Amino acid sequence: MNLTVTNAHFHVGKKSLIKDVSFHLKTGERVALIGPNGCGKSTLLRLICGLNKPSSGEILLDDKAVHAYPRRSLAQRLAYVQQKSSTEELVKAEDAVALGRTPWIRAFERWGDNHQAHVDKALKQVGMRHKRSQYWHTLSGGEQQRLHIARALAQSTPFIVMDEPTNHLDIKQQLVVLGLIEHIERTLLVAVHDLNHAMRFDRIIAMKEGCLVAQGTPDELISEAFIQDVFEVRSRIIRSEGHPPHIQLLS
Numbered sequence: 001m002n003l004t005v006t007n008a009h010f011h012v013g014k015k016s017l018i019k020d021v022s023f024h025l026k027t028g029e030r031v032a033l034i035g036p037n038g039c040g041k042s043t044l045l046r047l048i049c050g051l052n053k054p055s056s057g058e059i060l061l062d063d064k065a066v067h068a069y070p071r072r073s074l075a076q077r078l079a080y081v082q083q084k085s086s087t088e089e090l091v092k093a094e095d096a097v098a099l100g101r102t103p104w105i106r107a108f109e110r111w112g113d114n115h116q117a118h119v120d121k122a123l124k125q126v127g128m129r130h131k132r133s134q135y136w137h138t139l140s141g142g143e144q145q146r147l148h149i150a151r152a153l154a155q156s157t158p159f160i161v162m163d164e165p166t167n168h169l170d171i172k173q174q175l176v177v178l179g180l181i182e183h184i185e186r187t188l189l190v191a192v193h194d195l196n197h198a199m200r201f202d203r204i205i206a207m208k209e210g211c212l213v214a215q216g217t218p219d220e221l222i223s224e225a226f227i228q229d230v231f232e233v234r235s236r237i238i239r240s241e242g243h244p245p246h247i248q249l250l251s
């Protein structure tokens, strides 16, 4: 699975939300998408997931335009963990994860052991097997988020897109979810707010005001000057041997 975005523009009315964005993701790459609030991260992810169509430019998944895939076929290639998604339905944890199998169930096919095996594996990966029978609305925000990730894993796609998966989580749950993401062996594009989280990815893409302003490995990209430039925040980067650099934000 590879993704190529070429000169993508997206506007709503006269407002230009995505401006001339180009980048490429190779199979197995784990990429963090960063940038200040409102810079267009979610809008770009929605274009990549085929939920909106670029006004101009191209978004190719394995050399075919995302919006040219039939929905089912796209859902077999790409899973999307949205920033906020909830359900009003009375469903159990396991049922929410089982929804991930939808693109793989053929017409009139019964739910079989192969589908259940994917659900069991995904529940195990996110550490939620013991809560499989608990009703969705009784689960904590962190547990629901882990189940969203489990649903994406059960979808068995080579590519997973996530929009701020650690949003609204306490610091322990953030680390749990982050650790979980680190062990997912798929191509990943993840919008993240915490720069220290972004440092744990193979590559970082930075956006500002709808434009892609920089991309590179965390070491290449992240510097105090870069953080000042993109986020308008002073910072200090603490480097110590054997540890990833730590970004301290200064007031």
Ligand SMILES: Nc1ncnc2c1ncn2[C@@H]1O[C@H](COP(=O)(O)OP(=O)(O)OP(=O)(O)O)[C@@H](O)[C@H]1O
Residues within 6 Å of the ligand: 012, 015, 017, 035, 036, 037, 038, 039, 040, 041, 042, 043, 044
């Ligand atoms: N349908 C729309 N119509 C008009 N403006 C929109 C629409 N969707 C998004 N926007 C605007 O586009 C900009 C980018 O929004 P987006 O949600 O992509 O930003 P973001 O980088 O994901 O922000 P955050 O970090 O706060 O989640 C914002 O200013 C938002 O108000």
